[in-house]
Amino acid sequence: MGKEQTILIVDDEVEFVEDLKETLEGVKYIVAVAYDREQAEKMVRSHEPDMIVLGTIMPRGDAFQFHKWMKQTLGFSNLPIMVINAPPEKQLLKGWRMDEGMQMDAEDFLAKPVEPTSLIPRIKALLDRATKKIRILIVDDHAVVRDGIKSVISLQRDMQVVGEAVNGQDGLEKTIELVPDVVVMDIVMPVMNGLDAAAEICRKCKAAKVLMLTQYDEQENVLASKKVGAVGFIPKAAASSRLLTGIRSVARGDQSWIESLQPHIEGQGNK
Numbered sequence: 001m002g003k004e005q006t007i008l009i010v011d012d013e014v015e016f017v018e019d020l021k022e023t024l025e026g027v028k029y030i031v032a033v034a035y036d037r038e039q040a041e042k043m044v045r046s047h048e049p050d051m052i053v054l055g056t057i058m059p060r061g062d063a064f065q066f067h068k069w070m071k072q073t074l075g076f077s078n079l080p081i082m083v084i085n086a087p088p089e090k091q092l093l094k095g096w097r098m099d100e101g102m103q104m105d106a107e108d109f110l111a112k113p114v115e116p117t118s119l120i121p122r123i124k125a126l127l128d129r130a131t132k133k134i135r136i137l138i139v140d141d142h143a144v145v146r147d148g149i150k151s152v153i154s155l156q157r158d159m160q161v162v163g164e165a166v167n168g169q170d171g172l173e174k175t176i177e178l179v180p181d182v183v184v185m186d187i188v189m190p191v192m193n194g195l196d197a198a199a200e201i202c203r204k205c206k207a208a209k210v211l212m213l214t215q216y217d218e219q220e221n222v223l224a225s226k227k228v229g230a231v232g233f234i235p236k237a238a239a240s241s242r243l244l245t246g247i248r249s250v251a252r253g254d255q256s257w258i259e260s261l262q263p264h265i266e267g268q269g270n271k
Helices: 014-026 037-047 062-072 088-094 098-103 116-130 143-153 168-178 194-204 219-228 240-252 256-269
Strands: 006-010 030-034 051-054 081-085 108-111 134-139 159-165 182-186 209-214 232-235
Touching: 006 014, 006 037, 014 030, 014 116, 030 037, 037 062, 051 062, 051 116, 062 081, 062 098, 081 116, 108 116, 134 143, 134 168, 134 240, 143 159, 143 240, 159 168, 168 182, 168 194, 182 194, 182 240, 194 209, 194 219, 209 240, 232 240
Parallel strands: 006 030, 006 051, 051 081, 081 108, 134 159, 134 182, 182 209, 209 232
Antiparallel strands: none
């Protein structure tokens, strides 16, 4: 069981909240409670929970609005959420609307009635997944770039920077030493450039996924990155959210987001 992990219950049904709170505290979780959307947002900021159990709150639609706020707020966007909808007979009055359900991005979804004890293994599984952090090595010869990337990553609950390197050779050596999940690698660097370093990393450290940093109009570098074995690329001018999406996607082996960038990069390269 995770020690000192905090779970926030958001629900306005007092009996359900008290039963679930007692059950969770019985297995040594710290429990915080909110009964409406405004209170829930304040509790997220003040208690920094490890996951949310999002039940039913009124007015109808506020549960979805809170969920949406969570997913759009940097630092909380990757917090696991278990949604517990109203029972079938109450869903037209208090449950999630169909369009809200289609936009939902929760890690688990149930409907009342539920036995609190039956939620324990599901909650534990969500917390176990959430506490596995993506280990990241940043390789760039510019300190300001490294600091910028590190500051964004430091706000993510599912990521940690395990090291920094100032050139490709340094990046290769630290990849072998630190065994990161993802290497965020600049292309143009002294001593050894990013492409050569990526090729060596892909040959010697197959567990590490290389995510290259490039420019929008450098189509040749994008193609060269693929050729040496890098599994993704991010434009240096991209928003921080795209970098985070790239790191998560590369870590889990999903390259669909990369293909969505390709037409834009090719268009820039043809100008």
